[in-house]
Amino acid sequence: MKEISVQSASRFEMIDITGTVRASVREEKIESGIVLVYTPHTTAAVTINENADPDVPRDLLAALDRAVPLSANYRHSEGNSAAHVKSSLVGASEMVIVENGRLVLGAWQSIFFCEFDGPRTRKVFIKFLK
16 A cells, blocks of 8 residues: 555645656556545545636536535534535445556546645555555
8 A cells, every 4th residue: 555645725625636646556567457536634535527628627626615615603612614515425435446457447537636624734645456
Protein backbone atom coordinates (compact mmCIF):
# COMPACT_ATOMS: atom_id res chain seq x y z
CA MET A 1 0.00 0.00 0.00
CA LYS A 2 1.20 3.50 -0.79
CA GLU A 3 0.27 6.66 1.11
CA ILE A 4 0.29 10.03 -0.62
CA SER A 5 -0.22 13.48 0.81
CA VAL A 6 -2.66 15.93 -0.81
CA GLN A 7 -2.58 19.62 0.08
CA SER A 8 -5.76 21.58 -0.59
CA ALA A 9 -5.66 25.35 -1.02
CA SER A 10 -9.29 26.24 -0.38
CA ARG A 11 -12.32 25.11 1.57
CA PHE A 12 -13.91 23.30 -1.38
CA GLU A 13 -11.72 21.85 -4.09
CA MET A 14 -11.36 18.95 -6.50
CA ILE A 15 -7.71 17.99 -7.00
CA ASP A 16 -6.69 15.76 -9.90
CA ILE A 17 -4.57 12.91 -8.49
CA THR A 18 -4.61 10.74 -11.63
CA GLY A 19 -0.94 11.36 -12.41
CA THR A 20 0.09 10.29 -8.93
CA VAL A 21 -1.99 7.12 -9.15
CA ARG A 22 -0.54 6.37 -12.62
CA ALA A 23 2.98 6.87 -11.30
CA SER A 24 2.24 4.45 -8.45
CA VAL A 25 1.08 1.82 -10.95
CA ARG A 26 4.34 2.23 -12.88
CA GLU A 27 6.51 2.19 -9.72
CA GLU A 28 4.89 -1.00 -8.47
CA LYS A 29 5.08 -2.55 -11.97
CA ILE A 30 1.40 -3.55 -11.86
CA GLU A 31 0.43 -5.13 -15.18
CA SER A 32 -3.08 -6.30 -14.37
CA GLY A 33 -5.38 -5.91 -11.40
CA ILE A 34 -7.32 -3.25 -9.58
CA VAL A 35 -6.17 -0.14 -7.79
CA LEU A 36 -8.16 1.12 -4.82
CA VAL A 37 -7.86 4.85 -4.09
CA TYR A 38 -9.14 5.66 -0.60
CA THR A 39 -9.12 8.63 1.77
CA PRO A 40 -9.60 8.08 5.53
CA HIS A 41 -11.14 11.51 6.17
CA THR A 42 -14.80 12.13 7.03
CA THR A 43 -14.87 15.53 5.32
CA ALA A 44 -13.19 14.53 2.05
CA ALA A 45 -13.89 12.12 -0.79
CA VAL A 46 -12.55 10.46 -3.94
CA THR A 47 -14.40 10.42 -7.26
CA ILE A 48 -13.91 9.88 -10.98
CA ASN A 49 -15.23 12.44 -13.42
CA GLU A 50 -14.39 14.58 -16.45
CA ASN A 51 -11.24 16.64 -16.39
CA ALA A 52 -11.13 17.89 -19.99
CA ASP A 53 -13.20 20.96 -19.13
CA PRO A 54 -12.23 22.70 -15.84
CA ASP A 55 -15.83 23.86 -15.48
CA VAL A 56 -16.97 20.29 -14.74
CA PRO A 57 -15.26 20.06 -11.31
CA ARG A 58 -16.42 23.61 -10.54
CA ASP A 59 -19.98 22.71 -11.52
CA LEU A 60 -19.88 19.56 -9.38
CA LEU A 61 -18.74 21.55 -6.34
CA ALA A 62 -21.41 24.19 -6.99
CA ALA A 63 -24.14 21.54 -7.32
CA LEU A 64 -23.02 19.86 -4.09
CA ASP A 65 -23.05 23.25 -2.38
CA ARG A 66 -26.61 23.90 -3.55
CA ALA A 67 -27.73 20.44 -2.44
CA VAL A 68 -25.85 20.59 0.88
CA PRO A 69 -25.40 24.25 1.91
CA LEU A 70 -22.71 25.28 4.37
CA SER A 71 -25.30 26.53 6.87
CA ALA A 72 -28.55 24.64 7.35
CA ASN A 73 -29.21 24.46 11.08
CA TYR A 74 -26.94 21.44 11.52
CA ARG A 75 -26.50 20.17 15.07
CA HIS A 76 -22.81 19.22 14.78
CA SER A 77 -20.96 21.97 16.65
CA GLU A 78 -17.73 22.07 14.60
CA GLY A 79 -19.36 23.97 11.74
CA ASN A 80 -18.43 21.40 9.08
CA SER A 81 -21.56 19.26 8.91
CA ALA A 82 -22.02 20.03 5.22
CA ALA A 83 -18.55 18.58 4.58
CA HIS A 84 -19.49 15.36 6.36
CA VAL A 85 -22.68 15.03 4.29
CA LYS A 86 -20.84 15.72 1.01
CA SER A 87 -18.20 13.14 1.91
CA SER A 88 -20.89 10.52 2.49
CA LEU A 89 -22.67 11.39 -0.77
CA VAL A 90 -19.52 11.24 -2.93
CA GLY A 91 -17.77 8.40 -1.08
CA ALA A 92 -14.33 7.76 0.35
CA SER A 93 -12.95 5.54 -2.42
CA GLU A 94 -12.84 4.52 -6.06
CA MET A 95 -11.60 1.34 -7.74
CA VAL A 96 -9.96 1.42 -11.16
CA ILE A 97 -8.98 -1.51 -13.37
CA VAL A 98 -5.32 -1.77 -14.36
CA GLU A 99 -4.61 -3.61 -17.62
CA ASN A 100 -1.32 -3.78 -19.54
CA GLY A 101 0.23 -1.55 -16.88
CA ARG A 102 -2.28 1.28 -17.45
CA LEU A 103 -5.29 2.64 -15.64
CA VAL A 104 -8.48 1.83 -17.54
CA LEU A 105 -10.15 5.24 -17.57
CA GLY A 106 -12.35 6.86 -20.17
CA ALA A 107 -10.87 9.45 -22.53
CA TRP A 108 -11.98 12.36 -20.37
CA GLN A 109 -11.90 10.74 -16.93
CA SER A 110 -9.62 11.65 -14.03
CA ILE A 111 -9.42 10.60 -10.41
CA PHE A 112 -10.15 13.49 -8.07
CA PHE A 113 -9.53 14.04 -4.39
CA CYS A 114 -12.47 16.12 -3.16
CA GLU A 115 -11.83 18.57 -0.34
CA PHE A 116 -14.92 19.74 1.51
CA ASP A 117 -13.35 21.25 4.66
CA GLY A 118 -10.02 22.77 3.71
CA PRO A 119 -7.50 23.99 3.33
CA ARG A 120 -5.75 20.98 4.84
CA THR A 121 -3.10 18.37 4.26
CA ARG A 122 -4.82 15.03 3.68
CA LYS A 123 -3.90 11.38 3.20
CA VAL A 124 -4.84 9.19 0.29
CA PHE A 125 -4.03 5.48 0.26
CA ILE A 126 -3.40 3.55 -2.94
CA LYS A 127 -3.77 -0.22 -2.68
CA PHE A 128 -3.13 -2.66 -5.50
CA LEU A 129 -5.28 -5.78 -5.73
CA LYS A 130 -3.98 -8.49 -8.06
